[in-house]
Every structure is written in structure tokens, then in C-alpha cells.
Amino acid sequence: MTLAPYHADPYASRASGLVIAHTPEGGVVLETSLFYPTGGGQPGDSGQIIWEGGAMDVATTARIENGAAALVPAAPQALPAVGTEVEQNIDWARRHRLMRMHTALHLLSVVIPLPVSGGNIGESRSRLDFNMPEAPEDPDALESLLNRMVDDDLLVHESWITDEEFAANPDLVKTMSVSPPRGAGRVRLIAIGEGRDQIDLQPCGGTHVARTGEIGRLRLGKIEKKGRQNRRVYLHLDD
Numbered sequence: 258m259t260l261a262p263y264h265a266d267p268y269a270s271r272a273s274g275l276v277i278a279h280t281p282e283g284g285v286v287l288e289t290s291l292f293y294p295t296g297g298g299q300p301g302d303s304g305q306i307i308w309e310g311g312a313m314d315v316a317t318t319a320r321i322e323n324g325a326a327a328l329v330p331a332a333p334q335a336l337p338a339v340g341t342e343v344e345q346n347i348d349w350a351r352r353h354r355l356m357r358m359h360t361a362l363h364l365l366s367v368v369i370p371l372p373v374s375g376g377n378i379g380e381s382r383s384r385l386d387f388n389m390p391e392a393p394e395d396p397d398a399l400e401s402l403l404n405r406m407v408d409d410d411l412l413v414h415e416s417w418i419t420d421e422e423f424a425a426n427p428d429l430v431k432t433m434s435v436s437p438p439r440g441a442g443r444v445r446l447i448a449i450g451e452g453r454d455q456i457d458l459q460p461c462g463g464t465h466v467a468r469t470g471e472i473g474r475l476r477l478g479k480i481e482k483k484g485r486q487n488r489r490v491y492l493h494l495d496d
Contacts, residue, residue, distance in 0.1 A: 263293045267464040270349040284327030291345040294320035298376040299463045304347035354380040389488040400477040410470030411450040
């Protein structure tokens with residue numbers, strides 16, 4: 258399995274890597290990938306890899322078997338041979354915006370404490386779909402609460418529990434459409450806040466900022482009706 262430094266240090270933007278395989282579709286698989294692969298509503302990282310005598314622009318990163326990551330070239334080209342040492346450079350500006358937005362969606366799931374039926378993370382606009390028959394009565398109050406949690410500058414941190422502990426705590430799961438990855442023996446949790454100030458705890462494999470204050474100003478967007486029992490809520494970064 259490709260290791261996941263984007264979990265150990267989501268702020269790392271450069272690292273060396275070793276090519277261990279090519280996919281049939283023309284992707285490059287590294288032994289230790291700095292690039293986050295698409296999953297959980299979060300797009301895969303883009304950027305570039307460089308090696309002696311060559312370079313490849315990475316359009317996105319796909320998740321393949323065993324949780325490995327395949328770097329997808331922006332255009333057809335000759336790939337670095339298996340065994341080649343490369344320098345990995347992710348598009349940090351884009352990654353950081355996705356980290357801010359992903360953490361912001363966790364906050365949205367706090368101010369609207371209802372089951373989540375879907376979602377999508379973008380660089381400036383994201384959404385969550387809620388099992389919510391009626392639209393919120395006071396969207397402005399929800400936006401104020403979101404930004405108050407940003408201003409509180411709460412710590413965002415990870416922990417891990419065993420598959421057995423996770424199975425014994427089904428209330429940790431907020432998403433009805435996406436099941437957290439299991440089978441490796443443990444499940445990653447993302448917490449916002451500490452001790453009595455903890456406001457959220459849920460399984461998540463994505464990348465996040467270290468503190469909520471890093472998110473910046475949030476703006477609640479459209480709330481659309483998507484069926485009798487569902488509402489789609491958009492969230493925007495204002496900078």
C-alpha cells in the first residue's frame with residue numbers, strides 16, 4: 258500500500274518519491290505519495306513531478322486498489338520508468354484551499370446537526386446535502402455561528418480507533434452515503450476542539466487545517482430543495 262504522508266503532515270508540499278508502478282490508464286504510482294487521491298468528496302491533488310531529464314504535470318490523483326494513489330498526467334507523455342527517483346511538488350495553493358473548505362464543511366455539519374446524504378468539496382464553493390425536510394428558518398444565524406467557530410480558532414486534530422471500537426460507536430458517522438474505510442484495523446477520526454470545547458468528532462480520511470482560525474470568512478450560499486427529504490446547502494470561502 259502507498260503510504261500517506263498527507264495524513265502525517267498535510268502541510269508538506271515537496272518530497273522525494275520512488276516510482277514503483279504504472280497504471281494501465283497511464284498513471285504513475287509512487288512508493289510514498291505526497292499527493293492526496295480523490296475520496297470522501299475531496300478532489301485529488303494536482304501539481305508536478307520532476308526527475309532527471311523529465312517532468313510531468315499532474316492533473317489529479319486517483320485512488321486505486323489497496324488505497325494507493327495514481328498520479329494522472331495532464332497530457333499523454335512518456336512516464337518516468339519504474340525505479341526512478343522523482344521530486345514531488347503539489348499545487349500548495351489549491352491543496353490549502355481544499356483543506357480550509359473541508360474543515361469548514363465539518364463545521365457546517367455542526368451547525369446543521371442532521372444526517373448528511375452527500376457532499377462535494379471545491380476550492381471556493383462546497384456543499385453538503387442534508388436529510389432535512391424543511392429549510393432552516395434563519396440562515397443568517399447559521400452563518401454567524403460558523404464564523405464564530407472560525408474566530409474561536411479551535412484545534413483540529415486526528416486520532417485513531419480500532420475497527421471494533423468504530424463498530425461499537427455508529428453515532429460517529431454523519432454521512433449516510435459514504436462509509437469510512439475499514440479493513441486496515443483502525444479508523445481515522447477528526448476532532449475539532451479539545452475537552453469541553455470539542456464541538457465535533459467524526460471519521461474522515463481527508464486533509465484539514467490545524468486550527469479553525471485558518472479557514473477564514475465563510476458565507477452560507479444557496480439552500481436548494483433536492484427531493485422531499487433533502488436540502489443542498491452551499492458554503493463559500495470569501496477569500
